[in-house]
Structure formats: C-alpha cells, structure tokens
Amino acid sequence: HKYVYDFAEGNRDLKDLLGGKGANLAEMTNLGLPVPPGFTITTEACQAYLATGREPDGLAGQIEAHLESLERGMGRRLGDPHDPLLVSVRSGAKFSMPGMMETVLNVGLNDRSVVGLAARAGGNERFAWDSYRRLIQMFGKTVCEVPGEEFEHALDEAKRARGTTSDLDLDADDLRGLVDAYKKIFLKHTGRDFPQEPREQLDLAIRAVFESWNAERAVLYRRQERIPADLGTAVNVVAMVFGNLGPDSGTGVAFTRDPASGAQGIYGDYLANAQGEDVVAGIRNTVPLQDLERLDKRSYDELLDIMARLEGHYRDLCDIEFTIERGKLWMLQTRVGKRTAAAAFVIAGQLVDEGLIDLDEALHRVNGAQLAQLMFPRFQLDHDFEPVARGVGASPGAASGKVVFTSARAVELAAEGEAVILVRRETNPDDLNGMIAARGILTSRGGKTSHAAVVARGMGKTCVSGADEIDVNVPAKRFTVAGQTVHEGDVVSIDGTTGKVYLGEVPVTPSEVVRYFEGTLDPDEADDALVGAVHRIMTHADAARRLAVRANADTGADAARARRFGAQGIGLCRTEHMFLGDRRELVERLILARTDTERADALAALLPLQRDDFVEIFREMDGLPVTVRLIDPPLHEFLPPLEQLAVDVAVAQERGEDVAKEEALLAAVRRMHEENPMLGLRGVRLGLVIPGLFAMQVRAIAEAAVRVTRDGGSACPEIMVPLVGAVQELETVRAEAEKIIAEVVGDSGVEVLIGTMIEVPRAALTAGQIAEAAQFFSFGTNDLTQMGWGFSRDDVEGAFFWRYLELGIFGISPFESIDRDGVGRLVRIAAEEGRAARPGLKLGVCGEHGGDPESVHFFHSVGLDYVSCSPFRVPVARLEAGRAAV
Ligand code: PEP
Numbered sequence: 001h002k003y004v005y006d007f008a009e010g011n012r013d014l015k016d017l018l019g020g021k022g023a024n025l026a027e028m029t030n031l032g033l034p035v036p037p038g039f040t041i042t043t044e045a046c047q048a049y050l051a052t053g054r055e056p057d058g059l060a061g062q063i064e065a066h067l068e069s070l071e072r073g074m075g076r077r078l079g080d081p082h083d084p085l086l087v088s089v090r091s092g093a094k095f096s097m098p099g100m101m102e103t104v105l106n107v108g109l110n111d112r113s114v115v116g117l118a119a120r121a122g123g124n125e126r127f128a129w130d131s132y133r134r135l136i137q138m139f140g141k142t143v144c145e146v147p148g149e150e151f152e153h154a155l156d157e158a159k160r161a162r163g164t165t166s167d168l169d170l171d172a173d174d175l176r177g178l179v180d181a182y183k184k185i186f187l188k189h190t191g192r193d194f195p196q197e198p199r200e201q202l203d204l205a206i207r208a209v210f211e212s213w214n215a216e217r218a219v220l221y222r223r224q225e226r227i228p229a230d231l232g233t234a235v236n237v238v239a240m241v242f243g244n245l246g247p248d249s250g251t252g253v254a255f256t257r258d259p260a261s262g263a264q265g266i267y268g269d270y271l272a273n274a275q276g277e278d279v280v281a282g283i284r285n286t287v288p289l290q291d292l293e294r295l296d297k298r299s300y301d302e303l304l305d306i307m308a309r310l311e312g313h314y315r316d317l318c319d320i321e322f323t324i325e326r327g328k329l330w331m332l333q334t335r336v337g338k339r340t341a342a343a344a345f346v347i348a349g350q351l352v353d354e355g356l357i358d359l360d361e362a363l364h365r366v367n368g369a370q371l372a373q374l375m376f377p378r379f380q381l382d383h384d385f386e387p388v389a390r391g392v393g394a395s396p397g398a399a400s401g402k403v404v405f406t407s408a409r410a411v412e413l414a415a416e417g418e419a420v421i422l423v424r425r426e427t428n429p430d431d432l433n434g435m436i437a438a439r440g441i442l443t444s445r446g447g448k449t450s451h452a453a454v455v456a457r458g459m460g461k462t463c464v465s466g467a468d469e470i471d472v473n474v475p476a477k478r479f480t481v482a483g484q485t486v487h488e489g490d491v492v493s494i495d496g497t498t499g500k501v502y503l504g505e506v507p508v509t510p511s512e513v514v515r516y517f518e519g520t521l522d523p524d525e526a527d528d529a530l531v532g533a534v535h536r537i538m539t540h541a542d543a544a545r546r547l548a549v550r551a552n553a554d555t556g557a558d559a560a561r562a563r564r565f566g567a568q569g570i571g572l573c574r575t576e577h578m579f580l581g582d583r584r585e586l587v588e589r590l591i592l593a594r595t596d597t598e599r600a601d602a603l604a605a606l607l608p609l610q611r612d613d614f615v616e617i618f619r620e621m622d623g624l625p626v627t628v629r630l631i632d633p634p635l636h637e638f639l640p641p642l643e644q645l646a647v648d649v650a651v652a653q654e655r656g657e658d659v660a661k662e663e664a665l666l667a668a669v670r671r672m673h674e675e676n677p678m679l680g681l682r683g684v685r686l687g688l689v690i691p692g693l694f695a696m697q698v699r700a701i702a703e704a705a706v707r708v709t710r711d712g713g714s715a716c717p718e719i720m721v722p723l724v725g726a727v728q729e730l731e732t733v734r735a736e737a738e739k740i741i742a743e744v745v746g747d748s749g750v751e752v753l754i755g756t757m758i759e760v761p762r763a764a765l766t767a768g769q770i771a772e773a774a775q776f777f778s779f780g781t782n783d784l785t786q787m788g789w790g791f792s793r794d795d796v797e798g799a800f801f802w803r804y805l806e807l808g809i810f811g812i813s814p815f816e817s818i819d820r821d822g823v824g825r826l827v828r829i830a831a832e833e834g835r836a837a838r839p840g841l842k843l844g845v846c847g848e849h850g851g852d853p854e855s856v857h858f859f860h861s862v863g864l865d866y867v868s869c870s871p872f873r874v875p876v877a878r879l880e881a882g883r884a885a886v
C-alpha cells in the first residue's frame with residue numbers, strides 16, 4: 001500500500017489523501033514554482049496509526065526510500081555532521097485547521113550537525129544555535145509534552161541576563177547556553193537525553209503529528225467547524241529553508257486580494273530574519289508586504305509574479321506562506337484562502353468581471369451563512385463616540401460586551417447570559433473555548449494573519465487584532481488605553497470592519513445589505529462594492545432557482561417586510577397570535593360558554609377582529625398567495641396557568657370576594673389540563689371538537705379576501721389545516737369549510753384553496769390518501785421532527801443535545817437542519833405519494849428548516865415548489881435555492 005507521495009507525484013485534487021497543504025505543495029511543484037523538495041505521508045497512514053496505535057506495515061520503509069531520494073536530490077544527508085539536511089515535519093489535514101495541530105522544524109540537528117550547519121551558513125554560529133534551540137523547544141513541547149512555559153522561562157532568563165527584551169540581541173554564546181538549559185529541561189521532564197539520532201527525531205515527530213489530530217483543541221475545533229472526526233491528518237516532510245539566516249532572509253504571508261474586503265492589491269505581512277510561525281503567531285511586529293519591495297526587489301517581483309500565476313491557476317483568492325533564504329524565494333504553502341463574508345461576494349463578482357469564472361460558479365463561491373452575516377447590524381457612529389484605539393479589522397461585525405481577559409472567564413460569564421469581549425495580547429489555540437463563548441475578540445498584537453484573526457474569521461466572529469495602543473495586563477485583569485483604565489466587566493465595543501475600539505456601548509445601525517434588500521439603497525448608487533456584488537449574485541440566484549421562497553408572517557408589518565426581502569407569498573400565517581392580548585378574554589368566553597348561544601356570541605366577537613387582520617395581510621401581499629393556518633395550539637395555552645389561578649382564587653375567597661367567574665375558569669383549566677399538550681387537543685382536533693371555531697376562521701378569511709378583491713386588490717388565500725394525521729379529519733373540516741366559502745365568496749371571483757400541513761408522521765405515510773382531499777401540502781418540519789424523533793421541541797435542545805452532539809449522534813440539531821435520512825425520508829415519501837395521487841399537487845415547507853441553507857438544498861432535491869421561512873431569512877433562502885439549482 002502506498003503511504004508516501006513525493007511532491008511531484010501529487011496534485012491539488014488529492015486533498016483527501018494528501019491533506020490540503022500536501023496537495024497544494026504538489027500542485028505548486030508541478031507548476032514549476034520554487035517549492036523546497038519533500039514528500040507527504042498520507043491521511044490513510046494517520047488513520048491506520050490512530051486505529052492501531054502503531055505505524056502501519058511498510059510505512060517506515062517507504063519513508064526511508066523517499067528520504068533517500070530527497071537526500072540525493074539535495075546532495076545532503078539528514079543530520080550529516082558536516083553539511084546536514086534538515087527537514088520540517090508539518091501537519092496538514094483535508095480541511096484547514098489553523099494552529100490546531102503540530103509542526104516541528106529543524107529536524108536533523110544535534111550536537112554535531114549544529115556545527116556543520118554553522119559552517120554551511122558561512123560561519124553563522126548564531127543562526128545554527130538558534131535553530132537548534134528552536135528544535136529542542138518545539139520537539140520537547142509537541143513530541144514529549146514538556147511544558148512550553150519552561151522553555152519560555154529559560155529564554156526570558158537568557159534575555160534578562162543580556163539586559164534585552166529581543167531575541168535578536170542574543171548572540172551565539174547565549175544561544176549555546178540556552179541549548180544546554182533546554183536540554184536539562186528536556187531531561188528533567190522526559191527522563192532521557194534529547195535524541196541525537198536524526199531518523200529517530202523524524203519518526204517521533206511524524207508520530208506526534210499523527211497524534212495531534214486528537215489533541216483537545218483540534219477536537220473542539222472540528223466540532224465547531226463540523227469537520228468529520230475520522231479524516232486524520234497528512235504529514236509533510238519538507239527540506240528546510242531558512243528565513244533566519246540574516247537580514248537578507250525572512251518569512252511572510254501574502255494574499256492575492258484583501259481577505260477582509262476583497263479589494264484588489266497586495267496584502268500580507270513580512271518579517272525579516274525570522275523563521276516559521278513567527279509571523280502567524282504575532283510574536284514580533286511585522287511590516288506590510290509592500291516594504292519587501294524596498295528590502296529585496298527581486299524576490300518581491302518574483303513573489304508578485306507567482307501570486308498572479310496562482311490566482312489565474314486556482315481562479316480564486318490564494319493565500320501564501322513564503323520564506324526568503326539569502327535572497328532566494330521559496331513557496332512553503334498556498335491554498336484557496338479563507339475570507340470574510342463581504343470579501344466572498346466582492347471577489348466572486350470581480351472574478352466574473354475578469355472572465356475567470358461565470359455567474360453560476362460565482363454563486364457557488366458564496367453561501368447563505370455568509371449572506372446572513374452581512375445582514376448583521378453595524379455600529380451607528382453619528383454621535384459622540386470616538387475610538388480609543390485602532391487595530392486591524394480582522395473579522396467584521398459590531399460587538400459590544402463586558403471585557404474579560406481569560407478564556408475561562410469568558411466561558412463563565414457567557415454561561416450566565418452576558419455578552420463578553422475577550423481581550424488578550426494575542427490568542428493561541430488554548431483560547432478556543434473563550435473565543436467561542438465571546439461576542440468578539442480584541443488583541444493588542446498580531447495582524448490579519450494572527451491566530452485570533454484567522455480563527456475568528458472562520459467562526460464568523462467579530463475580531464479586532466493588533467490594537468497596539470492597548471496595554472493588556474492579564475493578571476491584573478485590566479487594560480490601559482489613551483490614559484484610561486478598563487477593568488474586567490467594563491463594557492467596550494469593537495468594530496471588526498474598521499478595526500476601531502470604543503469604550504462603552506455603541507448603538508447599532510442596520511447593514512447596507514439589509515438596506516439594499518429593503519429597497520432603501522440603490523445598488524448603482526451605493527459606493528460600496530459589496531452591495532453591487534450582492535445585487536448581481538442575488539439577481540442570478542433568482543433567475544436560476546426553481547424553488548419559490550415565501551415567508552412565515554402573521555402581521556401586516558411582517559408581511560410588508562417579507563415582501564421587500566423578496567418573498568413570493570406567505571407560506572405560513574399562524575392565526576394564534578390573533579387570540580392574544582386584549583382578545584384573550586374572548587377566548588376565555590369561548591371556552592367557558594355553556595350554551596350554543598354563548599359560544600356563538602364569543603365567536604361572533606372574534607370574527608371581525610380576525611377579518612381585519614386578514615384584510616391587512618392580503619393587502620400587503622396583493623396578488624401573492626397567503627397560506628393561513630387555522631388555529632393550532634391547545635386552547636388552554638390562552639388561559640392563565642393552573643397553579644397561579646388556584647392561588648388567586650384561594651386568596652380572593654379568603655378576602656370574601658365574589659369568585660364565581662374565576663372558579664368557573666379554574667374548573668375549565670383543570671378540565672382541559674393535559675400531560676402532553678403537544679400530543680393533545682390541538683390543530684385539527686380542536687376544529688373537530690369545538691363547534692364553530694374553524695368555521696369562524698374560514699368565514700373571516702373568505703370575507704377578508706372578498707373585501708380586498710372588491711376594493712380592487714387581489715387576494716389569494718390558501719387555508720391550511722394543521723396536525724392532520726388521517727384523511728378523514730381533513731375531509732370533515734373541508735366539507736364544512738367549502739360550504740362557508742361558497743356562501744361568502746359568491747360571484748366575487750375569489751378562489752380559496754384548502755390544503756393541509758404534513759407534520760404528523762402518519763400523515764406523511766398516508767400522503768396518497770390525504771392528497772385526495774388536499775389541494776396543497778405544507779411540511780411542518782418542526783412537528784415532523786418532534787414526532788419523527790420523539791424529541792420534545794421545547795425541551796431537548798437545552799436538556800441533552802450537547803451530549804448527542806458530543807457523541808456525534810448528529811452533527812447539528814435536527815430542529816435546525818433537516819435530518820435527511822429520517823425526517824427527510826418522510827418528506828420524500830409524502831411528496832412522491834402525494835403527487836402520485838394528485839399530479840401537480842403544490843408542495844411547500846414552513847418549518848424552521850425552510851430558512852436553513854443545507855435544508856433548502858434538500859427541499860430542492862425532493863422537488864418541493866417553495867420554502868417558507870422568517871422574513872429575515874428570505875434572502876438567504878433565495879440565494880441557497882439558486883445555489884441548489886446551478
Ligand atoms: C411546524 O410544525 O413545522 C410548523 C410550521 O408549525 P408550528 O411550528 O407552528 O408548530
């Protein structure tokens with residue numbers, strides 16, 4: 001079995017096997033770009049190792065063979081005392097997991113080869129000893145679990161002894177001393193000397209990278225990002241090139257476009273005389289990439305040239321890591337770069353303009369989650385707020401919250417429901433929990449490529465990094481800025497788009513994208529490239545999609561907003577809101593009615609109120625279908641809770657008041673009490689049990705439609721019966737409704753459809769029969785999930801879903817994203833059997849899933865006619881319906 005691939009043997013399509021980094025190194029190698037030679041150990045080898053706890057048979061021999069060929073190509077042997085080949089051992093999974101797994105640099109150095117390295121570097125002893133101490137430090141930490149602070153501490157000691165704060169001031173002797181100190185630390189913690197045998201170093205480093213797949217922070221990151229747990233990581237063994245050989249060397253990262261805004265230009269950070277992760281870790285302050293032109297014009301020009309080639313080749317924004325060794329440029333990594341939501345839209349639009357992709361492809365380059373992010377509000381800064389600091393706008397959004405300084409405190413306060421801003425000098429992978437819990441992240445160091453920035457962008461969380469006017473004091477739980485001190489618990493506001501930091505809570509204003517959707521911002525007039533790009537891509541999505549998008553709305557105001565957002569009708573108007581507020585008393589009268597007359601009076605009082613509500617909605621939705629659902633919740637939900645009522649009655653009795661009415665109410669509440677109300681007297685069952693209730697609603701709908709039509713409008717009501725499980729239920733309701741409709745509508749020309757929700761599993765399984773009596777189906781996937789899984793939708797998410805997610809029983813709550821295999825199968829069966837019985841049967845969905853991107857793709861695939869979701873999700877559903885169709 002082949003476990004090891006030379007870079008020249010791979011290509012970018014082999015990400016499953018070679019990981020993202022390995023596949024792209026192979027691709028660059030084959031493009032003829034200057035990639036240091038090396039090979040990749042496959043994810044399969046990692047999977048085998050993780051399954052059995054030992055390297056699979058044959059792996060060692062294949063590594064040997066590839067190492068030999070690498071040595072031949074380089075003309076050096078690994079760890080040779082006179083002229084050593086050194087290698088880096090780098091993790092690289094299929095999906096990028098920035099900073100989550102391990103890397104060991106300078107493998108091959110030992111007490112003898114360090115001398116050879118110095119000689120080869122033109123007698124640069126400082127460089128050789130610095131490389132050696134880095135190896136012991138990284139190897140100790142990642143391979144042997146030596147606590148990193150011990151090395152940090154020894155390094156600080158060495159600097160203190162020198163009277164400096166900069167690594168660069170340490171000379172060769174200092175670093176040689178540091179190597180001794182590090183070796184002692186290594187011995188103390190591992191009970192053995194630092195391994196001198198290069199091949200042993202290599203094997204142990206490879207094993208440590210395999211194992212880092214299951215490091216706690218990596219597991220957490222995968223869960224957050226929904227990356228499957230069984231993929232494993234590949235391991236790249238790459239000939240070392242050195243950015244720390246002197247001022248004519250360095251290392252940097254670059255983006256072919258601005259990953260925050262999408263703007264074209266040259267973006268990146270460069271750090272002279274530095275190695276490896278120094279840039280990403282934000283340890284020293286970098287210079288903008290443009291400065292490289294002054295420092296090393298030849299490398300700069302070559303880099304720009306390569307960046308242009310990579311963009312043309314990948315037809316997308318690429319990010320790049322590179323190193324310059326004594327004026328020679330080396331490419332260490334590239335990939336299609338992560339970007340903010342805004343940049344995703346802007347770049348997709350630009351690439352279309354440049355002829356690199358077409359509009360279908362542009363639609364695939366963005367998604368509904370990104371669009372949803374762009375609809376967040378922003379800070380409203382027209383009054384008194386002056387920023388106290390400005391950092392890098394690392395991940396957009398506007399966030400206010402209480403300042404905390406540790407991950408643990410962030411988690412604690414967030415659990416109490418507080419909005420918190422995590423403030424750190426810089427973050428590292430151990431801060432992941434706190435970053436997840438926080439509303440936003442503020443750091444005083446690091447650029448767009450720092451850990452904080454990369455991880456926050458991935459999470460869609462607001463982040464300002466590198467706000468260096470802020471002086472963070474974690475132990476004292478405070479930071480100072482502009483002469484002011486901010487303590488834990490004080491409120492700050494951060495703007496992840498502009499990088500500005502404010503003290504106190506800044507009010508927010510709606511996003512430009514929302515203003516565009518609402519029609520108050522003309523895309524041609526917006527000076528923002530984003531609005532233009534959104535407009536263009538949305539227009540294409542609308543043209544491409546087969547699914548219509550409706551909204552769930554039950555007031556005129558919601559209906560109006562939904563329509564502005566592009567809703568093509570209402571898919572669910574829940575009528576129960578019309579029984580709340582002042583009208584509650586009428587419901588009480590209905591429930592307490594002892595005679596037909598009393599009941600008829602109560603219903604007659606409700607009728608005009610309902611009719612007026614419908615008139616308003618039909619007017620707003622003029623010409624578009626409006627699905628009105630007859631009342632669904634158990635009626636006792638409209639009455640006071642039993643315990644409260646019992647106490648009130650007892651107290652009133654004690655005072656000698658007349659409580660006849662309250663007693664009657666209490667008796668009714670007792671009578672109507674249900675142990676499992678969601679499985680009780682609700683939906684169609686109410687209609688069959690409470691005489692006149694549905695009839696009143698049907699009459700109100702029909703009268704409202706007639707009135708709107710007579711006034712010159714066009715009302716298209718669709719009456720929907722909830723919770724049907726058997727066709728007989730629907731037939732009974734329908735017969736009565738049709739009589740009323742015929743009577744009210746007369747010759748007005750109004751047409752009223754009658755259909756049903758499919759939200760009880762039995763309805764889905766007998767859809768063929770039900771379709772005989774229904775002019776349309778709308779899938780109520782909330783209840784269908786509740787009853788399909790037997791999960792109480794009001795209880796389970798807080799109660800135990802965390803455990804289910806942890807165990808991977810499902811990757812996301814089935815109430816959030818449709819469970820394709822189970823609940824989805826019910827939908828599929830009902831759609832097929834319903835259409836078989838009644839060709840052309842109109843099918844929609846109105847559960848929460850209608851606005852979930854993944855679910856929209858599923859509903860497209862089973863052939864529904866429309867999805868219906870909350871007004872604010874309508875643009876997201878339009879976009880995803882377009883993506884599903886191309
Ligand atoms: C449903 O069950 O999916 C639905 C839309 O109805 P409700 O959420 O009102 O129960």
Ligand code: MG
Nearest residue numbers: 759780782783
């Ligand atoms: Mg329901």
